[in-house]
Amino acid sequence: MAHTYHAVITYKELAEKLQESTGIRTRSLLQNWIGPVLGKVVREAHRRGDPPLTALVVHTDDGMVGERDKEVLDVAGEPPVEDVLDRELHAARSRLECYRHFGATLPPDGGVPAFAPRHQAAIERRRVRPEKPTQICPRCFMQLPSTGACDSCD
Numbered sequence: 001m002a003h004t005y006h007a008v009i010t011y012k013e014l015a016e017k018l019q020e021s022t023g024i025r026t027r028s029l030l031q032n033w034i035g036p037v038l039g040k041v042v043r044e045a046h047r048r049g050d051p052p053l054t055a056l057v058v059h060t061d062d063g064m065v066g067e068r069d070k071e072v073l074d075v076a077g078e079p080p081v082e083d084v085l086d087r088e089l090h091a092a093r094s095r096l097e098c099y100r101h102f103g104a105t106l107p108p109d110g111g112v113p114a115f116a117p118r119h120q121a122a123i124e125r126r127r128v129r130p131e132k133p134t135q136i137c138p139r140c141f142m143q144l145p146s147t148g149a150c151d152s153c154d
Contacts, residue, residue: 002056002102008095008116010060039071046075051101055094063118065091088115 009017015030018037026033038054045053052072059066069087070080072094081087092113098104099111114120134143137150144150 002053002098003104005099005104005106005111006095006114006117007104008056008058008063011057012060014057035068038068042071042075051097052076052094053098055091056098058116058118060118062122063116063120064088065116088119089113 011030011034015034019025038057042052042054045051054068054072055065057068058064064084065088069091073080073090081090092115096111096113099106104111115123135148136142137144137153139153140150142150142152
């Protein structure tokens with residue numbers, strides 16, 4: 001993944017690749033074993049001076065790194081980032097470091113940090129949604145509730 005600009009891998013895909021490549025299989029739930037494995041990756045990458053590879057691992061449903069990114073910051077001696085957007089921005093910057101470090105083909109400008117595609121798509125969907133204009137009662141000029149009937153005048 002680190003060899004491909006803007007590529008990410010889901011926890012589920014990573015788990016399947018790990019089990020396939022090692023020949024070690026488990027019936028344990030993913031969330032019961034993947035965290036400690038990725039924790040070792042975080043610590044080893046930090047020890048070697050590599051960027052945090054775990055920034056490439058995202059949730060299937062929303063394309064976000066989630067709570068796992070806290071360990072990256074902790075190992076690096078940085079304060080935790082509680083805000084979801086700030087956490088995803090940190091992960092985007094870390095992914096760009098990974099692409100650069102591991103030889104991904106980058107655009108001429110050197111590349112830019114980016115959210116994971118699924119997360120970016122969700123942001124775009126929210127942006128495109130037109131806002132409904134506020135409905136106002138023509139008699140009392142109060143904002144109408146979603147029912148469209150004025151509570152004050154009816």
